Amino acid sequence: MQYLYLIVKADYLQRTRSYYFLITLAVTVFMAYSFIPAQNASYTTLSASGYKGAYNSAWVGYVSGIMTTVLLSYLGFVLVNSGIKKDIETEVGLIIATTPISNFKYLLGKQLSNYLVLLTIVAITLVVSIGVFFYRGTGYPFILSNFLLPYLFFAVPALFVVAALAVVGEVFLGKRNILQFIAYFTLCGICMAMINNTNTQSEGIFDPFGLSLISKSITHYINTHFGENIKSVSFGFIFNGQKSYKLFEWQGLNWSTLFIISRLIWVGLGLLLVYISSLFFHRFDLKQSSSIKRRKESPLDVVTTKPVSASMGLNRATLPPLTFNYGIYSFVKTELLLLMRQGNKWLWLLNAGLWIAMCFTPLNIAYAYLLPILLFLQVGRWSELATKEKTNRVHYFAYASYKPLQRLLTAQILSGTILAIGLSFPIIVRCLLLGDSYAVINIINGAIFVVLLAVALGIMSGGKKMFEIFFFLLTYSVVNRMPFTDYLGSLPHPHMGFFMLVVLGLNMVLLALSLITRSYQARHL
Amino acid sequence: MPLTITNLNKQYNSQKIALSNYSLTINKGVLGLLGPNGAGKSTLMKIIATISKPSGGNLLLDGVDIVQNPNTIRKVLGYLPQDFGVYPNLNAYEFLTYIAAMKGLGGKALRKRIELLLEGVNLTADAKRPIGTYSGGMKQRIGIAQALLNDPKVLIFDEPTVGLDPEERMRFRQLIADLAQDCIVILSSHIVSDIETIADEVAIMQDGKLITHGPQYEIIQQAEGKIFEVLLDYAALNDFKQQYKVIDTARQADQIKVRYIATQPHVAASSISVNATLEDAYLFLTQSNK
Structure with a gap:
């Protein structure tokens, strides 16, 4: 005892x-x-x-x-x-x-x-x-x-x-x-x-x-x-x-x-x-349990590991010449890959189900309930966006890389936004068809807000939990129709233009906080 | 492309000084960093790798201040940290492609370069498996491969041989020797024999200060005449340890052979002066600076 x-x-x-x-x-x-x-x-x-x-x-x-x-x-x-x-x-x-x-x-x-x-x-x-x-x-x-x-x-x-x-x-x-x-x-x-x-x-x-x-x-x-x-x-x-x-x-x-x-x-x-x-x-x-699982998945994988006796046979003269490319396309691609692979792959079935449901359910239901729930289901992906370097101890490489803020962080935000907008796509298209441009802007604004919130809270707290809890509260409030938490703009607002500016302003603040904090972290390990 | 460090300081708080007035010029070749835990080796390497800012002092690469312009060195840097990690959901090829993007590498030849590097560190057969399933040694080899991706001119290896088996260590040493022909390699290790085999120059650090720096033979010379061996009875060993700094012991039939540091040899007739090694010199210098 x-x-x-x-x-x-x-x-x-x-x-x-x-x-x-x-x-x-x-x-x-x-x-x-x-x-x-x-x-x-x-x-x-x-x-x-x-x-x-x-x-x-x-x-x-x-x-x-x-x-x-x-x-x-x-x-x-x-x-x-x-x-x-x-x-x-x-x-x-x-x-x-x-x-x-x-x-x-x-x-x-x-x-x-x-x-x-x-x-x-x-x-x-x-x-x-x-x-x-x-x-x-x-x-x-x-x-x-x-x-x-x-x-x-x-x-x-x-x-x-x-x-x-x-x-x-x-x-x-x-x-x-x-x-x-x-x-x-x-x-x-x-x-x-x-x-x-x-x-x-x-x-x-x-x-x-x-x-x-x-x-x-x-x-x-x-x-x-x-x-x-x-x-x-x-x-x-x-x-x-x-x-x-x-x-x-x-x-x-x-x-x-x-x-x-x-x-x-x-x-x-x-x-x-x-x-x-x-x-x-x-x-x-x-x-042991993962290797048992692996054996079930692919029996050949286990026997492909060669003994390490022939290691480091590296001849630098044979390496092809270097070509530099300081763009962020490769980053975005890999960040998207990491986002897609995060979590259980069966969850994508649920995502797909909700995504399809958003095409056919009444727009007000899809917009007010299904979309925030679908975005919340990705909480594990969002929360890892800017914390995974630290969690996986890859931050040494990331921070010592060429222009990490301008390239890596931008790519992370961009890939997260692509996914968020991709998930919101059915509602965006339906609103576009109805000519509701306010709703389209609000959804895109809201999708960016989720990504920037995850990035900012992840960078500032150094972990995933704070965002996960905050996003849960936010989603709970949104589906309970609390007006001041309506980041996707699904509720009627008396001054829609002002509302959009508020969310945009929040996005700018979150982006600035992320950049400032990450900039400091990258030079103070 | 010399790396010049002048009066470098790093202070975390009023109590903790990690580097104090550290000055050193590093040229092409292998510099071995030796020092006890907390000596400031990793801090120095982090500052050179631009992931930690010094509290004061200058750090110039080929005349360019890399504290103010970190991207200058980042383009030509290969860095293997002591406790790095990987993305477990990516395979080796994907991970190296990702790191290549960080380093600003692209083009059609990149794929071939990664394949050759994977072949060089003997990971071709496992390149399609998620890195999360790799052993410690395999992850370490991925770390070595990523450091070499951009044909670096400055290579920083913090405890690079951890997790490698003896044969891999031997091959790694050969690789370092090859790389050092046209770049700066800074290597820290607790395994003095690794440094002894590879390093052209050695810098010994203690409490954030540079105790000594120079070619190996000069460092070893400082301990010549201070290293002795003596045969003792087992019962006498504890008393002996009270008086002398014991470096090593080896059991013999009914006695024990003791290697120790002293300015004057022990009175026992069997006490003889022996040639110093880098390990002896390291222990002698860190001991006498306490």
């Missing part, structure tokens, strides 16, 4: 001592603050058919608790699903594999450190929510339990399962990040659908988030006190202008023993998932 604690502690410290984690915490503070909007804000986070709770301890505590639980259940997976991958990349895994630690204890250590990272974020949102309660200052008494209990019974067990699922994803899908994301978000979607369908279920034991319990309590309160017949509540960042709400004083939940026991069952499920994963864990024997 003692050494499990030491492993978890070391892993936790390794993850949290990073620039990236600091940014995550800063975003957490902002998000936690936004969970309880000001009275005159143009959005709300929890409402029921024109009703909204007064900002007493119960409302602030439970709303921030449930928002934290649901959002972190989605985002937390992306945040922590690289613990094992890090051990593979740093080759620490090879050392771990030779120690007596069992697969279960190793994976449990990873799961617990995932969990600690998520709990750190939870603790911060809890503190911020208390701060917001006093800041909003509506005069209601402060009741600590109304803040602690929703976090304890919603966030703590739910995130235990999320931390376990991150381990499951890494064990079974390895480096296939996109497949992990698809599988996880599909699971979350199914879960949410089940919660919505079992809204009348009394104890909410099958609801990992606790959302149905809150929904049921609030609708019951409103229906009883105001004689309404409301079936459900709206949840999330809901933008509807400065709509006026009828206020009610909700006092929180009465926790049932069955519900509390059900949280323990969820924790047990998390442990069970880790245990099952440990039975299939590769224990860093990756070379």
Whole structure:
């Protein structure tokens, strides 16, 4: 037990001592603050058919608790699903594999450190929510339990399962990040659908988030006190202008023993998932598994490796003369090749399916939903655009090459843009046929925005995660029709010309940031 | 095309000085860089390769300031870093084509050039396989091939023989000797015998400073008369180590032969002065500068 604690502690410290984690915490503070909007804000986070709770301890505590639980259940997976991958990349895994630690204890250590990272974020949102309660200052008494209990019974067990699922994803899908994301978000979607369908279920034991319990309590309160017949509540960042709400004083939940026991069952499920994963864990024997796979693919490949005895028989006199070409065509070609080969090739089937669907589905659906989703599915490709040199330690060659900024970075941005526009092609053509030139410009602007955002965040953070999380949030917001995140211009905007200039301006800023930062990095290794 | 380094400094922060007033002129031939870990060898090579900026001093290639005009050297540079990587999804041919693009190479002859280089490093048979499946030695050979792509005039090899088997190392040394006929080769290695075999000149570094520089025989000469061998009982070895810097030990029947550095030999009758090697000179010089 003692050494499990030491492993978890070391892993936790390794993850949290990073620039990236600091940014995550800063975003957490902002998000936690936004969970309880000001009275005159143009959005709300929890409402029921024109009703909204007064900002007493119960409302602030439970709303921030449930928002934290649901959002972190989605985002937390992306945040922590690289613990094992890090051990593979740093080759620490090879050392771990030779120690007596069992697969279960190793994976449990990873799961617990995932969990600690998520709990750190939870603790911060809890503190911020208390701060917001006093800041909003509506005069209601402060009741600590109304803040602690929703976090304890919603966030703590739910995130235990999320931390376990991150381990499951890494064990079974390895480096296939996109497949992990698809599988996880599909699971979350199914879960949410089940919660919505079992809204009348009394104890909410099958609801990992606790959302149905809150929904049921609030609708019951409103229906009883105001004689309404409301079936459900709206949840999330809901933008509807400065709509006026009828206020009610909700006092929180009465926790049932069955519900509390059900949280323990969820924790047990998390442990069970880790245990099952440990039975299939590769224990860093990756070379063997890949060579087995290779043998299946091409039996001849293995025997083509000659002994190295005849190496370095290089005669420079026989080499053809050099021809110089300082253009970027070769770069663009290889960058496109790298983009295409990144990730699982089967994902292209999904891409192709969505691409074809964009040709035939109603334009507003294709533009507003399918296109942002298709662009998001390439998140692994975008995030690698300007980070792969560092990840693969090719940056020594890249930075020492002739005019790396003007040639290599330009080629990376260009190849990313070609792919993004290629993916958007069906919508562009359909808009062109309709004569909607604004939409065409917006899509091209948006495609360039995705590429430049990936490049800028990748260069500045030195890794892929920041962009992946940011792009997930962005896509989530876009498909939920939040106007200020509409980078593709699929929503109506009162001043379309101004909107286009804003996105163009953002692109210019991102490009400038990328160039300045990369220029510095290239000379300061 | 001389490379002139004058009063080069590199300071990372107030505590960490990587290079201090480093001056050296490097001409055609092989310069071997020797020094303990943290001596500043890799920093010096990174600065010459233009991927790190010095805090002060000058670096001129054929009279052109390469700190201000890095693209001057980049056109004629071949660089093999110590811990480089590859794109695992590309095969050897694609990877070299990519690096060739970085170096500004093109034309119809490029394909032939890459094929010959791959043949030269014995990777033709594996050229179509993703590099991700290569062994460490094969990746190292890809690294050597990429450094030679542009017919470089300045070649920088940081620990180039890591991962190569003895026969590959031998052939690599021959290749370096061939290349050094018409270009500058800067080579760092912890394996002193590699430097001893290849280098025309040697520069020994310690704590960011240049301790000494010159042809091998001059360096070795500095340690002549300071290297001794003595036969000792096993029991006496620990005490002996307290008094002398031991370079090497060799087990014999019931005694142990000890090679050591000293200004005066040990009193034992069996203590004899022996000819110094580059390794002896390196250890003597770094020891006496501590």
